[in-house]
Amino acid sequence: MDLVYVILVALLIIAIEWVLWHLFVSKSKGLIFPLETDESSFRVATPIRLRLFAIAHTAFLLTLICSALLFRW
């Protein structure tokens, strides 16, 4: 597949992930998120780790989809 179309697909994925993250951030205002020292079973989901998870998920989607379009088309 042409590199231009692959770039467009990549931008679409990034846009969707950004929209979902932005919605999540706006909805989570006023909520409590765990500190690293919390005893909660959800303590791994600190704000920084959630942001890293979103970035990692985006990178995962981009890698698989773009490599499939480039090398298996």
Next chain:
Amino acid sequence: MVIPVRTRGTTEFQGKYPEEQFQFYFRQHWIRLFMPFARMILITAIIATMGYFLVELSFASGTGSRHIVIIMILLIFAIVQLEFLIHFYNHCLYMVVVTDRRIHRIKKTLFITDDQQSIDLWVIQDIVKSQHGIIQNTLRFGSLRVEAQESLLRLHFIPQVGKKYEELMHLREKARHWYIQHQSAHPSGSAPHPTT
């Protein structure tokens, strides 16, 4: 007893009154995400297997069908992944906060829901804990039904439900004691909030 490491009383959240003191909070048990995660893994595995056989086998039959198959597979894969991501975000947006005066249930989703229900501790009549089945008892999660005269608050997939139940009972008694003292000492004014 549940003793959060964060400082009691100072944590702010939406719907908190100035005189309330934060006690603890929790989200639903991680088991709530297990089925969406398992569904995502299963569908990804199925379409990866189907994609391998269809793409490899259809290589000789022309590029048109191959392209269509690849697009369909990638589309399904992306939808499944984004669906799980939305489930995860929605899981993070559901929270129950307990203060020395109220129980607040904040329930939000990314697109549709934005609810908050609060119930005063001193009006609570019954707190019913439910843990049914091997999984709930092994993983120590369950449900709480908090009943007041005109309100009912149902909380499901509560982690460490036994500890939460005991803590709520304890806080309810303290809140009732404070309310009775407040009524007798200050019939028409305000009184200091109960100390922990």
